[in-house]
Amino acid sequence: MPALPFDTAAPYVAAAYLVFLALVFVYVAIIARKVGRLERELAELERADGEREP
Amino acid sequence: MYARALKPLALLTAAAVALTFGLIFFWAPLDADQGFIQKIFYLHVPMAIVALLGFLAAGIMAAMHLRTRDRRWDMRSYVAVHLSIILAVGVLVTGSIWAKASWGHWWVWSEPVLVSFLITFLLYAVYQPLRFSIDDPDRQGRSASVFAIAGAAFTVLNFVAVRMAEAYTHPRVFSQTGGNMPPRMFVTFLVALVAMALVFATLWTLELGSKTASERLRRARRIRDREAERTELVGARATVERPPTAAGATVPTATPTAAPR
Numbered sequence: 001m002p003a004l005p006f007d008t009a010a011p012y013v014a015a016a017y018l019v020f021l022a023l024v025f026v027y028v029a030i031i032a033r034k035v036g037r038l039e040r041e042l043a044e045l046e047r048a049d050g051e052r053e054p
Numbered sequence: 055m056y057a058r059a060l061k062p063l064a065l066l067t068a069a070a071v072a073l074t075f076g077l078i079f080f081w082a083p084l085d086a087d088q089g090f091i092q093k094i095f096y097l098h099v100p101m102a103i104v105a106l107l108g109f110l111a112a113g114i115m116a117a118m119h120l121r122t123r124d125r126r127w128d129m130r131s132y133v134a135v136h137l138s139i140i141l142a143v144g145v146l147v148t149g150s151i152w153a154k155a156s157w158g159h160w161w162v163w164s165e166p167v168l169v170s171f172l173i174t175f176l177l178y179a180v181y182q183p184l185r186f187s188i189d190d191p192d193r194q195g196r197s198a199s200v201f202a203i204a205g206a207a208f209t210v211l212n213f214v215a216v217r218m219a220e221a222y223t224h225p226r227v228f229s230q231t232g233g234n235m236p237p238r239m240f241v242t243f244l245v246a247l248v249a250m251a252l253v254f255a256t257l258w259t260l261e262l263g264s265k266t267a268s269e270r271l272r273r274a275r276r277i278r279d280r281e282a283e284r285t286e287l288v289g290a291r292a293t294v295e296r297p298p299t300a301a302g303a304t305v306p307t308a309t310p311t312a313a314p315r
Contacts, residue, residue, distance in 0.1 A: 003087060003088050003090075004089055004155055006089070006090050009089055009091040012152070013090060013091060016094045016097055017097060019144060019147045020097055023143065024257070028260070031257075031264050034264050035264050038268055041271055045271070
């Protein structure tokens with residue numbers, strides 16, 4: 001097949017790079033949510049420990 | 055441990071990715087045959103190489119787990135497989151986009167490179183359901199490690215077999231003639247490969263840090279619950295063994311009698 005003109009090729013290239021960026025961002029967002037939950041649980045644990053200690 | 059390494063690694067990765075994007079779009083020459091669509095190559099091929107190397111690394115880490123029985127190796131292997139699967143999804147999607155633009159089809163079933171990569175992906179797609187179908191953590195780790203080692207061996211064999219097979223349409227990047235890439239393209243490709251490896255390393259460190267913290271929190275909670283149980287038990291025992299009061303003997307617990315009808 002002959003090379004695609006820039007106008008036709010650009011959306012494909014943009015789509016490929018956007019797929020990669022989306023994968024990375026979604027992954028980082030999921031991990032960030034998990035870390036947020038962990039921080040909340042840790043704070044809860046510390047609070048409970050603080051209440052138990054005289 | 056992981057949190058300390060994460061910040062410099064993330065900064066280095068961000069710089070490498072920015073440099074790669076700059077090289078791809080402003081420095082690397084346009085391919086004479088494919089034109090602008092060839093820019094997908096700098097994303098698709100490094101992603102495929104890093105995903106396959108990730109599967110291989112996961113197999114090595116799994117072997118370390120079986121050898122040392124240290125659960126940290128199992129966790130490292132698990133995270134490497136997890137990330138490689140995500141990159142493999144990216145490889146399949148970007149490959150399909152490139153195939154549609156270059157060949158006019160989203161997928162070519164007669165092409166060994168495409169089909170073999172899909173088989174590798176489907177094989178590893180079984181890893182997580184297999185892992186989490188086992189409740190006992192030790193057995194879970196051992197089974198997952200055996201799977202990761204077998205998967206890594208399959209990945210290597212698959213790669214070698216495909217290299218030996220006849221190519222139909224999919225190009226070979228590192229052929230015996232050197233890939234036929236002009237120096238600027240080759241340098242850009244190498245930088246893209248390093249950047250992709252750094253992306254993998256950063257995300258691997260990030261997820262491993264989160265998993266380790268989660269594990270430590272669970273352990274701390276278990277210890278706290280055990281201590282609370284022990285305190286309750288000691289308290290209950292103290293109540294039972296309390297000495298007689300000054301008024302006389304302790305009141306014995308009334309034995310339940312049959313209620314009058």
